[in-house]
Structures are given as C-alpha cells and as structure tokens.
Amino acid sequence: MRLLKTGIISLFTFLLLTGCLYPDERRIENSVPYSDQLQAVENAVLQYRQDYGAVPVKTREEDTPIFRRYPINFTQLVPGYLQSAPGNSFENGGVFQYVLIHPERMPEVKLIDLRVSREIQNFHQRILEYRRTNNFAPVNEAIGDGILSIDFKALNYDNEPAVSSPFHSDHKLPLLMQTDGEIIVDYSMDIMHYINEYGMGEYVEGDDLRWLLVDHSPFVPVNSLPQTMKDGEIVFMSGSESIE
Template identity: 40%
Template sequence: MKRFSQAFVSMMVLVLLSGCLYPEEQLAQNQIPYEEQIESVQAAINQFKEEENGLLPIKTKEHDTPVYRKYPIDFSKIVPRYMASSPSNSFEKGGIFQYVLIDVEENPTVKLIDLRIPEKIKEIQMRIRSQGYPPMKELIGDNVYTLDFAKLGYKEDPFVVSPFSGVHLPFVITGKGDLYVDYRQDIYMKLEDKMSIQTVNEEDIRSVLLEGSHFVPAYSLPYVLNEKNEPDFNLK
C-alpha cells in the first residue's frame, strides 16, 4: 500500500510539473495545425529528399499498414540539419498531431493525423475487451456494423470531431472486431461541393478529403461510390 501511495504521489508531481512546463496558452497552441509549421516541415522534407538521392525521412512500418498511417515522418532525421526542431504541435513535442507523408512515390506531401482519434478508439476498445465481445447493433455495409454503445456503458454514443468539416463522426466496427471512424458524411459533403465526380478515385474515394486539407482520413475504411453516387464501405 505504501509503495502504491509513493507511486501515486510521484505521478501527481509529474502531472503538476507538466502543467507548469506547459501553460494553458502553449497547450492550446499544440492543438492548432499551423500553416507555417506544415510548410517548414515540407521544405525540410524536400531538401532532405534532394540531398539524399530520393530517400525520405520516414519511420519504418509494416507492409500492410493502412496507407494514411504508413509513412510517419522521422524528425530525428531532419532536426536540426534541415529545421531547428520538430513543430510544437507535433506528437514529438507534446502536441496532438502526427506528421505523415502521402503520395511518397510521385509527390511526397506533408499531412497530419489528429491523435485524439486513435485515443478515442482505444477507449472504446478497452470497454469492448472488458465486456468480452463487441455488441454489434445494425449492419450498415458489407461486414460493417454500428455498435450498441449503451451496452458498453455509454450514456451517449461516442464520436470524434472531423478534422475536415468539424462535424461529429460516428464509429463503426467490422465483423473482425476492428473499429473505424465513419467518414461518409464528410465524403458526401465533399462530393456535393465538386462540380463533377468524374475525377474521383474509383477504388478509394477518400482521396477527395485530401483536397484543400492538411489532414488525412486515418483510422477509416476505404470507400467507393455506389450506383447512387453515394459513398459506401469497401472492404474488398
């Protein structure tokens, strides 16, 4: 009991010290996707690639890692040679964003993942594990279901705030028990804004969300257009 108390006190001291080291204004800044920070990282990536014969400063991931999480930037390879430090809003600096690259073969482009999303997924997964099975509710796609969150102890269905539109996005689960964010609402709104849907990637229409945004739709399933030109899940 004494050992537990000492550990608890030590943890609280660390929390208090963190609050002193990171005042409220700085914590708020760590949650904003600043244009100039993204541009400085992009410039560093471009310079590194040029000087390293096409190599990119990325961390190694498994081959089957989902595409929007597959190429996280390794700041240890570009700091301090190509930039003074990693951005204040990056995970490495205590921020809520992970900096990643997309289109690495043709045009390596810096994008962001909002790390509050996987944190919420972990929270739900913990409740599912404690119950022993996922309480699936309604089949809404090929092997894709909604969840009965009341059976997991939630008074209201959990959600994440979309980094693209600011709307509340729900969660879905596959028959294998994998949790994802449902971006159909964002995609639908994006397609409505387009003059034509002829340029949409037929195999995965999530690409429309990348236009004009600093974010990627991480922790989501691929989507295709159905016969009504609406987004549907694509697990194939």
C-alpha cells in the same frame, strides 16, 4: 524588502514574456494545424530526398494502413534541415503526427489528429472489457463487407459515442466495428460535405473518396476504410484499401 519585490516583478515579467503563465494558450498553439509549419516540414523532406535519395520516414510494415504507413522521422531532419520538430507535433508535445503521402512520387506532408486515435482507443478498451465479461462482442448487425454496427446500449451509453472530425469542426463521426474487432470511423458526413463544397473533381463513382478529404485538407482520415459514391450515397467499398 525592495530587492525582494524587484526580484518578484522581474520573475513575473520573465514568465509573462515566455508564456509560462498561460498553459491554456500553449495547449491551443499545439493543437492548431499551421500551414507554414506544414510547408516548412515539406520543404525539409524534399531537400532531404534530394540529398539522400530517400524520404525521412520511420519504418512500418507493408500492411500498415496507407495513411499511417509513412510517419516522418524528425531525428533525420533536426537539426540539419529543421531547427526543431513543429510545436504541434507529437514529438514536441503537440497533438498531431506528421506523415507523408505519395512518398514515391511528390511527397506531401499531412497530419494525423491523434485526439481521434485516443478517443477510439478509449472506446476500444470499453469494448474489450465487455467481451471479457460476456464472451461476445456488443454488435447489432452487419452493414457492409466485414463491417458491423455496435450495440451502444449494451455498453451502457445513453447516446451513441462519436469522434470529433478533423475535417469539419461541427461534425461528429459515427463509430463502427470490423469483424476482426478493429474500430473504424464512418467519414461519410465529411466526404459528402467536401463533395458539396468542392465537387468530385477528378474522382468518379467507384473511386476511394477518402482522397478527396486529403486533397482539400491538411489531415488524413485515420481508422478508416475506403468509401465511395453509389446512387447518390457514400458507401463502404470492398477490395483494395487505397487508389494508389
């Protein structure tokens, strides 16, 4: 009996030290954008480029939206340049996808918050079900070039659904729809907050101000369209998706 108790105590101690008794703590750890992990991945990317003359990214089509176009391929970095993919990365059970911006110039590592993408996927599925039943989309009116507001009452929502912003913890961002059925996020609230916080910097009216978010955050604005400042308000732009 004494040996049994000793074994149980030893097992408990092992689980305590390894964190296996705290799945909530593990989930929290996998959902925090640690700056040291970002820097470690960026250093690995730069060293890989120096060695091979290319960046370690997965192949995507040229028409892939700019912020999703260059996902990091960790199989090319592990174990030669990194011991493992970061714990908060999708590849390691986390909620972030690591991506590159400016890969042709000075590559920078940024994050896609996959929780935003999942929320949008769930909402898009509800719209598809509505269209199958009614043979038309639940839209109210056109509010921009190819951008439509959504009839949330037709979808039986008591309150308009919104996604949690990765740029500001208190912001809930509105959802809109393109004429092709794609769901987009309106980042106006975040952009205006960053303008108030940091100023316009090198940007002027007519520039794609999504890049202001990227400059001052570890994240990129997924499911987005170019937005700019006009007459003191943030509006959607027409034309090119990126200032690059």
